[in-house]
Amino acid sequence: MAVNTTTDWSDPVTCPFCGDELASPGAGFVDHIDENAACETDFEHWRENIAGDLADEWSG
Ligand SMILES: [Zn+2]
Structure with a gap:
């Protein structure tokens, strides 16, 4: 499974998921x-991916 944290959120009035x-x-x-x-x-999954990335960076 590919981990993709580059959810396209360029438009704040559009749900990036649906x-x-x-x-x-x-x-x-x-x-x-x-x-x-x-x-x-x-x-929730998207946020967990972001949090995981940050935790990795900060713990290193
Ligand atoms: Zn939606």
Whole structure:
């Protein structure tokens, strides 16, 4: 499985996981993953990947 931490988040009003338009940047995304379990799961994985990368760098 490829580890891809380069999720395209260039557009803050679009969900990077399903491409849906968000009601507003930031807070709209929180509401969005609240209502979309699949996106929430993807977001959790994405965040874990980022956290893992940082932990690796910082522990070295
Ligand atoms: Zn989504």
